Amino acid sequence: xxxxxxxxxSIGSIRDLPERIxxxxxxxxxxxxxxxxxxxxxxxxxxxCPHKGGVLSEGxxxxxxxxxxMHDWKICLDNGKVQEPxxxxxxxxxxxxxxDEVFLLID
Numbered sequence: 001x002x003x004x005x006x007x008x009x010s011i012g013s014i015r016d017l018p019e020r021i022x023x024x025x026x027x028x029x030x031x032x033x034x035x036x037x038x039x040x041x042x043x044x045x046x047x048x049c050p051h052k053g054g055v056l057s058e059g060x061x062x063x064x065x066x067x068x069x070m071h072d073w074k075i076c077l078d079n080g081k082v083q084e085p086x087x088x089x090x091x092x093x094x095x096x097x098x099x100d101e102v103f104l105l106i107d
């Protein structure tokens with residue numbers, strides 16, 4: 001369950017996030033793709049590829065990147081930038097872990 005507290009939104013326990021598999025989280029009118037990387041880092045980005053709107057939470061994760069499932073665009077989970085030779089960017093969201101609870105910082 002998502003609990004709103006100003007601009008901080010709880011998305012549940014870190015234990016509920018599988019490694020290297022995206023999870024879609026809806027906060028108001030925003031759809032966010034959340035990923036737990038192999039090193040335990042949590043990353044969150046806009047859930048639509050800037051190319052053709054592919055659902056990024058369904059993409060393949062490799063290191064700090066997700067590959068769009070539609071056309072294989074490589075997007076950096078740290079800064080949202082599409083990697084060359086393609087161009088574009090998706091919005092990134094800060095995450096915070098308190099205990100085992102994961103929070104998104106929504107602006």
